[in-house]
Amino acid sequence: MESFKYNANPIKCEEGISLIIPAYHEKNRIMKSLNKYIPVLESTGLKYEIIVVIDGEDGTENLLNGIKNLSYYKPLMRLGKGGAVKRGFLLAKYSYMGYVDADGSLSAKDFENLLSSMKTNCCTIASRYLKNSKWINKEPLFNRISSRGFNFLVNALFRLHVKDTQCGAKFFNKKVIDKILPAVYVRNRTFDVSILYHVKRAGYKINEVPVTWNHDKNSNMPIKAAIIPMFVTILAIKIMNSRIKEYVPKFLYKVVSKFNFY
Structure with missing residues (x-):
């Protein structure tokens, strides 16, 4: 599922920014x-x-016609958040690329700061849990406990040394994405962990930027329903990049790769 030789020949491209927005039932929020x-x-x-x-x-696509420099892609089957972002990366054409959640939880100022950092770092990610990070409408206690527990497990397994793997705003130099993307198969929200793991494994530094995050209580992300698939997926990623991968039935990884929770 996750073991792969990285691409050594990234494709040259024109300087610019490709912004990917995965949208699952977002017609009421995407224009904001x-x-x-x-x-x-x-x-x-x-x-x-x-x-x-x-x-x-x-019907989200009905709102997007005629917007400058915007295109949309609608697959024939569900991709999940990770699958949607990966498809966007494959369609992107510029030298910098990244993705943000469609709910607008990231402020314009923080978005600007991320773009600025992106120009001098191979991988820049937003973080809700750095010293200077702030919250508007704090996330529910259950969400926070789940998030902190998940982040602790991720860092224990992968040694990413990242405070927040799941914040919905990440930007990369295209050469990084071209190199690691073939190794990333995860389709659910654990995609963030998978891509950061491969960024670090390929030798790149992950730069975290503190943000002021506005938690949207109407989020389309069912935390409770996603917990088990996310934990199973990160364990599968770990196993597939360990010495015991040869002893695990391959069909189990195909099953895990089908998890497409947002």
């Missing part, structure tokens, strides 16, 4: 996000594109 982030993209002076990968059936 676009209205927040497009002016920031315009202010960079770089060429940019926005790729919305629509993974639901609520």
Whole structure:
């Protein structure tokens, strides 16, 4: 599932920013996000594109026609968050690329800070749990306990030394994505762990940026339903990159790769 030889020949491309937005039933929120982030993209002076990968059936695509530099992709079957982001990366054409959640929880100012950091770092991620991070509408206690427990386990297994693997805003140099993306198969929310694991394993540094995060209580991400698949998936990632991978039935990894929870 996860063991792979990294691509040594990244594809050359034009300088610019490719922003991927995975969208699962986001017709009530995506325009708020676009209205927040497009002016920031315009202010960079770089060429940019926005790729919305629509993974639901609520008519989100009907809102997107005619928006400058925006295209959308709607697959024939569910991809999950990780699958949607990966598809967006495969469609992206510019030298910098990243993804944000469609709910607009990231402020325009923090989005701008991430883009600035992206230009000098191979991998820049937003973090809700650094010393200078702040919350607007704090997440429920159950979510916070689950998040901190999950992050502790991830760091114990993969030694990422990252405070927040799951925050929905991450940016990369395209050469990094071209090198590691073939190794990333995870389709659910554990995609974030998988991609950061391979970033570090390939020898790149992960730069965390503190953000002010506005928790959306109407999130389409069912935490309780996703807990078990996420824990099973990170264990599968660990096993498939360990010495015991040869002794584990291959069909189990195919099963895990089908988990597509948002």
